[in-house]
Amino acid sequence: MNRALRPLVATTAIFALAYLAAVIQFPAMLSTRVLGNFLTDNAFLGIAAVGMTFVIISGGIDLSVGAVIGFTTVLNAVLIMWLGLHPLLAFAISLMVAAAFGAVMGAAIHYLKVPSFIVTLAGMFLARGGASVLSSDSIGIKHELYTTISKSYILLPGGGRLTVIGMIMLLVFVFGIILAHRTRFGSYVYALGGSEVSAGLMGVPVARTTILIYTLSATLAGLAGIVFSLYTSAGYSLSALGVELDAIAAVVIGGTLLTGGYGFIAGTFIGVMLQGLVQTYIVFDGSLSSWWTKIVIGGLLFLFILLQRLVFSAASPRRKVFWKT
């Protein structure tokens, strides 16, 4: 077996085992209904996590995704309900605003030579603040397109529903996998995460790639915001609070190395599904309180970080860095 794929296999095996254990306890969990809900309920998280995977593979971090999701839901609501724009036009505007936002953050990270952590922190404040300035109240969105989309789904065998937003997430993952493993941009991202200096010496356009990575992440966060507004039919400045942490957790659980240069988009998908499994299990159990979700996800995060350490301390002699600048 290809040893580079080991963490991915480990994550998948753990997900399969966890799902099996859950099914043994609650046989009803083995149904396409539950699986369909996994996809629908975590669609926005999955989409944002794809962008986060690219950022982390490149050796950075993006703390602004949750705030960008929140901002996009509000912007959408304002454009549709207050200005009367057609949702599709509103979507296009939101995506462009998010993309521009990401591009500016990427440019700041590259040209000001500051850690991505602090730039995206500023971005997080700006997006959350901007959203509250637009409207601090929740705005309900009523439009035919929203009702049509939330009503349409593909019926899976067994009564499960593959909703439109679930399909959007799956498409984003396919797009992410192709982008990461089959395009020049993808190899640039991996090279940048391995070592920015070597990547530059090898002819990787460092500035352009950095800007594009954060543009991609913010655009996907914008798309996640659109999906979130479809999911909740509302725009609220405090929605998706802390989603950046869930996304980072999904990426790490998916086997992506936090020091950059190594990781899988497909692993992130398993990471998202594992989080969905934890939530669903707690709902099925009924006696466990929702705060257990946080504890279990924290525990899983720790477990996988430990696993990475054990796998990689043996495999690579490369010194780890604390911060990528």
Place this chain on the structure above:
Amino acid sequence: MRRIDWRGALLRPQFMALAAVLGINWLLFPGFFDITLQDGRLFGSVIDVLNRGAPVAILAIGMTAVIATKGVDLSVGAVMAIAGAVAAVLVTGGSSAIVAVGAALLVGLLCGLWNGILVTYLEIQPIIATLVLMVAGRGLAQLVTEGSIVTFSDPVLIFIGTGSLFGMPMPIVIAAVLAIGATLIVRKTALGLLIEAVGVNRSAARFSGISSGLLLVVVYTFAGFCAATSGLIVAGDIRGADANNAGLWLELDAILAVVIGGTSLLGGRFSIPMSVVGALIIQAMNTGILISGFSPEFNLVVKSGVIILILVLQAPMTSQWLRKRMSEGKAQ
């Protein structure tokens, strides 16, 4: 011993920024600098800035040490919630306040120790190691309070949050004691130098005989202690432990305070007093926005503006450009 250049120190951008923010507040609200003595306690907007800024200032003291070692501690907000929850639950369960405070501080130390061990011995990047506790911590706090907001009426705990000593509100006194104590410890002993050495180059520090591992663990443990102290103040202030909201996003404010204070996120040189000034600048801005009648949400936009300004000012590109302009000016 180093001689302190007072005039130079007062002209630092941080002090000028603080003066500017306070000046703006004074323009918006002419009574800003009025201080009155009532029932043996000082009241006034300036005192309020100090009082409200104390929790973040305390977090910033611990965070400064962590950031100086090239690390970061994202878990302090969650640790605040845990400490507040532990104290509140013990006190309502009938324990004495001393036990409750001691247990809360001990829990803070343990949380910090956990972070320190992850960073030092498992060699996990600080941002990720402390992320584990940040994610799980609030869940743990809710486990302690069993999901409800635990209110208490214990006079000692409430005194920590709202009492006063020599006319000064308790939070200010605690923050001042911690800030002065920590500054003396790091500056009058070699500890500060050792922390800076580890932050600049951990391997080099180890080769020169510094037990960098132990030092890192101590630094993270201290940050946990500061977070627990801050958590006690916040809990005492609202007379209850709110596992969901206590200390929410305060880790970001603390990091911001440290960065405003001039400590680089890349480790090395640090200054605890300047971080405290950073925390006060943040609080003065918050108060100013509240006084001027803008909605509190505006805070975030202003904060991000300040971060962007600092980043641009600190960027190597800007200083190069300035230097070029200066030399051109001389040439003419």
